[in-house]
Amino acid sequence: MNKKVLITGGSGFIGQNVVEQLLNKDYEIHTITHNAAQKDQENLIQHEIDLMDNSEITKFFNENKFENLIHLAWYVGKKCHTHNLNIDWTIATLNLAKAFIENGGKCFVGAGTVSEYEYKYGYLLEDTTPTDPKTLYGNSKNALYNILKVYFKQNNCKFKWARIFNLYGPNEKPQRLMPSVINSCLKNEDVKVSDCLKYQDYLYVKDTASGIISAFESDLEGAINICSNKPVQLKEIVNKIAQYTNFKGEILWGAIPAAFGDEIVVGNNEKLKSTGWKPQYTLDEGLKETINWWIQNSKGEENV
Numbered sequence: 001m002n003k004k005v006l007i008t009g010g011s012g013f014i015g016q017n018v019v020e021q022l023l024n025k026d027y028e029i030h031t032i033t034h035n036a037a038q039k040d041q042e043n044l045i046q047h048e049i050d051l052m053d054n055s056e057i058t059k060f061f062n063e064n065k066f067e068n069l070i071h072l073a074w075y076v077g078k079k080c081h082t083h084n085l086n087i088d089w090t091i092a093t094l095n096l097a098k099a100f101i102e103n104g105g106k107c108f109v110g111a112g113t114v115s116e117y118e119y120k121y122g123y124l125l126e127d128t129t130p131t132d133p134k135t136l137y138g139n140s141k142n143a144l145y146n147i148l149k150v151y152f153k154q155n156n157c158k159f160k161w162a163r164i165f166n167l168y169g170p171n172e173k174p175q176r177l178m179p180s181v182i183n184s185c186l187k188n189e190d191v192k193v194s195d196c197l198k199y200q201d202y203l204y205v206k207d208t209a210s211g212i213i214s215a216f217e218s219d220l221e222g223a224i225n226i227c228s229n230k231p232v233q234l235k236e237i238v239n240k241i242a243q244y245t246n247f248k249g250e251i252l253w254g255a256i257p258a259a260f261g262d263e264i265v266v267g268n269n270e271k272l273k274s275t276g277w278k279p280q281y282t283l284d285e286g287l288k289e290t291i292n293w294w295i296q297n298s299k300g301e302e303n304v
Contacts, residue, residue: 009072169205
């Protein structure tokens with residue numbers, strides 16, 4: 001395999017871990033970034049380019065040839081599931097894919113999402129469970145999957161679509177469930193959560209990154225679930241965090257509304273496991289490492 005890889009979103013929550021793991025496997029990594037956020041190091045070359053500027057992207061690919069592209073960049077700010085910027089990122093991704101193919105691209109890995117699936121089925125399997133997204137984010141990703149799988153096939157490019165499920169770990173946005181609970185516990189504040197009776201599929205971010213890399217290095221194509229295949233009740237997660245932080249305060253169950261209505265959402269990961277991949281972290285190990293990160297990064301909330 002060509003050991004030169006272009007990555008978008010390399011400074012993001014997942015991307016940082018993908019970059020680090022690929023560097024440890026002796027890849028030459030090039031990243032497209034709006035600002036060079038990562039420290040310069042051997043085999044990491046950062047290109048400051050605006051992904052929304054099609055002329056910049058076209059010029060970049062005309063001057064730089066890549067056989068491998070892992071596209072992780074997307075808008076993940078406030079109201080990311082409903083924000084109109086999902087349309088801009090859909091267009092930018094199509095432009096990126098076109099420039100990549102026109103300049104010799106051979107293997108494209110895209111970041112899909114569990115949000116593409118029709119949740120009512122509960123247990124979600126690639127190529128079997130219907131996709132019926134309920135948000136602009138999910139529809140944007142699913143539309144890209146349907147377009148790109150045809151586009152790349154007719155242009156003889158391998159196409160891998162990593163359908164990423166719920167994940168957690170160090171450097172996650174502080175408003176998300178686990179960081180918000182962790183920080184409330186560490187500050188000994190009352191923990192305000194929903195009833196937390198739903199079951200979800202959670203994977204530690206380092207395992208998510210290694211899953212994406214395993215898919216990239218394999219002969220697999222199409223949609224690939226990046227998930228744990230293990231449903232866990234949100235209440236169990238909150239209680240574990242309280243236990244590992246020695247929290248003595250109150251957990252106010254039902255203090256905020258649930259973010260979703262589906263009782264259980266879990267993914268089948270047999271396709272990913274066929275590559276030899278397996279998670280390296282249990283839920284308990286991942287939570288402990290995440291809690292320790294927040295303890296060591298007391299100002300982390302200001303920087304994420």
